[in-house]
Every structure is written in structure tokens, then in C-alpha cells.
Amino acid sequence: MMAELKVSGITFAYEEAPILENVNIELHEHELVSILGASGCGKTTLFHIISGLHKPQQGKVVLNGKDITGCPGQISYMMQKDLLLPYRTIEDNVSLPLVLKGEKKRKAREKVSLYFEEFGLEGTQKKYPCQLSGGMRQRAALLRTYMFSRDVALLDEPFSALDTLTKSEMHRWYLDVMDKIHLSTLFITHDIDEAILLSDRIYLLTGKPGRVTEEIIIKEPKPRKKEFNLTEEFLEYKRRILERL
Amino acid sequence: MKRKSPNITSKLLPVTAVFLLLAIWQAASSAGVIPGFLLPSPLEVAMAFAEDFPLLMENARVTLLEAFIGLAAGILIGFVTAVLMDCFEWLYRAVYPLIVLTQTVPTVAIAPLLVLWFGYEMLPKVILIVIVTFFPITVSLLDGFRAADKDTISLLRSMGASKAQIFRYVKFPGALGAFFASLRISVSYAVVGAVISEWLGGFNGLGVYMTRVKKAFSFDKMFAVIFLISAISLLLMWSVNVLQKVSMPWEEENR
Structure with missing residues (x-):
């Protein structure tokens, strides 16, 4: 290997x-x-x-x-705290790594939306981080980490x-x-x-x-x-x- | 999910207090406790307001125009200063004391100088308003930028974000709350600043109107214009609140 x-x-x-x-x-x-x-x-x-x-x-x-x-x-680096940005919805938080790489906002949202179900986050797309429980925020942070790099x-x-x-x-x-x-x-x-x-x-x-x-x-x-x-x-x-x- | 009833009671109390105060004032005037030439009754003030309404509106338009131009320039200068001072530490250390110094100079003292240098037109008024409004904006934005979470910045750096991207996605949105708090202060400063600068030289505006009615000892009109200025300031502060709610929707959800 x-x-x-x-x-x-x-x-x-x-x-x-x-x-x-x-x-x-x-x-x-x-x-x-x-x-x-x-x-x-x-x-x-x-x-x-x-x-x-x-x-x-x-x-x-x-x-x-x-x-x-x-x-x-x-x-990809996920730190101890979830560090979700309080002023972005979950989908925009998760798509941040793609946006930083120059992806258009709408395209990035489309790409991340495919993973919400897999990560057990369905229905949270339009919510703000403060509306989620600690476990759900951690899932969102992990999805964001995953969106940055699959390696x-x-x-x-x-x-x-x-x-x-x-x-x-x-x-x-x-x-x-x-x-x-x-x-x-x-x-x-x-x-x-x-x-x-x-x-x-x-x-x-x-x-x-x-x-x-x-x-x-x-x-x-x-x-x-x-x-x-x-x-x-x-x-x-x-x-x-x-x-x- | 909106809680309605506490909102109504919370507004009821101050409104009652204002009406009670006006009623006592009216009663005191009607009973002859206070002579009319010293303090006109609320009814007389209201009548003076109605009588001079077109004139007041014409002058208010001029004052508001000055206030808006000055405020817009103040916000722009305050924003640029804050961004530059956040980017360059040496600039921060060099300029910060100077900015504080500009606020220790009394407005009333520099207004005549500005008139002397820039004439009786709009320019000296706008400059004065810029001086009083940019300070709260600069200081609050700067504090907001500097309060940005270090770990969040590290996280974005680990994602390869540039300085500009960190500013756009972390520092700027994080400073918005502080910005609106300072904007509320700045709008009222802008109106008061415009009136003060009009006192000291000008052809029209609420400040000019005020000096004229004062010279004529028309205290009823004097009070009418004072109330108008207060009302304008309140209206502007309320507009800032609305603007804040629109541009920071997440704050609503956080409640």
C-alpha cells in the first residue's frame, strides 16, 4: 500500500x-x-x-x-471547536471551502447538497448554526472538512x-x-x-x-x-x- | 414563535410617560404657573409647527441633505481608515491617537473656522459632520475586526484563504453588529452636527431657522423646530434598526 x-x-x-x-x-x-x-x-x-x-x-x-x-x-483540518460561522446558514458554512477555491455560490450549494443526507444533516440547509445541537454542528463541521479535500x-x-x-x-x-x-x-x-x-x-x-x-x-x-x-x-x-x- | 404581548406592554409604558409629561406641562401653562413668553404650552408649539410647516420642511430638506452627504462620507472614510489600520499595525499605532485627538476638539470651536475657510455653502457643514461621524464608525469597526476569532482565522488559512478572503468571510461580517451600533450614534450626531454648523453661518437649514426665530423671541417656533430635530433623529435611528434587521437575518434567528 x-x-x-x-x-x-x-x-x-x-x-x-x-x-x-x-x-x-x-x-x-x-x-x-x-x-x-x-x-x-x-x-x-x-x-x-x-x-x-x-x-x-x-x-x-x-x-x-x-x-x-x-x-x-x-x-482538510477540523479543529476542536466546530467554528461554524454564526452568520452563514449551514449550507453556506459547508460550501465555504469550495467558495474559497473560487467556486460560485450557487454551484457550491448544489455540490454540497448531495452530502446532507449521507451525513445525517437533511433539513438543516437553511438553518443557522445556533439552531443546531452540538452533535449536529459537529456533523456540519465534518462535512465542511470533507468538502475541502477528499484525500x-x-x-x-x-x-x-x-x-x-x-x-x-x-x-x-x-x-x-x-x-x-x-x-x-x-x-x-x-x-x-x-x-x-x-x-x-x-x-x-x-x-x-x-x-x-x-x-x-x-x-x-x-x-x-x-x-x-x-x-x-x-x-x-x-x-x-x-x-x- | 413571535412573542407579541410583552412588546405591546413594553411600548405602552414609555408612551404613557410622554403623554403624562405633556399633560402636566399643558396644565401648568394653562393655569398660568409658567408665563407663556418663557415657556410656550405644548398646544402653542403644535400650532406654531402647523403654521410654519412648509418653511420647516424646506429647511429640513437642506439639513437632511447635509446630514446624509456628511454621514455617507463619514462612513466611507471611517470604513477605509478602519480597514487600513487593521491591515497595517504601524499605521494603527501612528494614527489612533490622532483620531482620538480629533474628538477632543469641541465642535462649536471649529465650526466658525470651517466657515472662515470654506465659506457659507454646504462644504464646511459636510466637513464638520464627517469629523463627528467617522470616529464612532472607525473605532467600532476596528474593534470588530480585531475581535475576530483567532481559531476561525487559522481554520480559513488552513483552507488556503487569502487575507482578502479572511476579511470578507470572517472579519467583516463579524464586525457588522458593532458597525450598526456605531451607525445609530453617528446618524444622530450627523443631524445635530448639521444644525450646529448652520447656526454659525449659512442661508438655510433648520439651524438657520432656529437662530432666526430665537432672535425674534418666538419660543413657540423654537420648540417646534427642536421637536422636529428630535423626531428626525429618532426616525433615522429607527431606520438603522430596520436596516440592521434586514442585513443581519441570523440575529433574528439567534433570539
């Missing part, structure tokens, strides 16, 4: 304080890979570097063989602000959508259960400055049932991760 995204030897310091040291990450086609680590270990900084918002002192970000280090606008998406703790019940509902929804759209995804989380449930592989990012200390492969085939997190294998993965964190 050909590597789609290759992050190699990333070292980054902010005002003399080292944040990341020699981080290597690979993301293959249609894979979901989690980066698991405690708060403050540089996960979000790593995403800022991969998306091109920050330039690392050392290391390279290569997407499909092209060096994109420090060039924004190549990879690789970075998701920074997309479900962390939701309550437990909404969160597990979103997990089920997410696994379901991913099964249909096959997005290659890098996923930040500090929730071990979430990482095991959703990922094909997990990188553990620990220490200060942050380093990748372990790579764990989750062998459970997809699509996964939600009962997976009650099985013995699941607990075995969890035990292994807890030992190393």
Missing part, C-alpha cells in the same frame, strides 16, 4: 521551548490513525504543522509524494466537547459515515476508548517535548460494532495503552 501522508522527523520549538522532537507518522489510504496523548503534549501543534499553519524547525510533511511543509491549503483530513478531538451519550451516538454515526466515504483520517484524542474503537492504528505521543513512543495496530475488522468496546480484546488493547502512557 502506498503511503498517502508521510510526516518525518518533525522537531518544533516555540520561543526556545521544545514542543515536538523527531515525530514520524504515516497515514495510508482509507486509514484512520489516532494520535493519543495527554493534554499539552503537542498534539494540536503537530496538526498545525501538518496543515501548514506552522513551519517546523526540522522535518518534512509529504502528501502523495509532494513536499507540503509550511504550505496551508492542502489538507486526507486532520480531526482534532472532534467529539471531546460532547456529552457521553451524544458522543457514543456520534461514534456510531462516524463509523457508519466513514464506511461509506473512505476518508483517510488523522485523529487526535485523549480518550483511550475512542481511539481503540475508531482507529486502525494508534500512535502514542508522550513526554515533553512530545515523541511518538509506541505504535499500536488495532486488528478488529471494520465496520465495527459498538459492542466491540465490551470485548476482551478491547480491554487488552486498553491495558497495553495504559501501561505505556
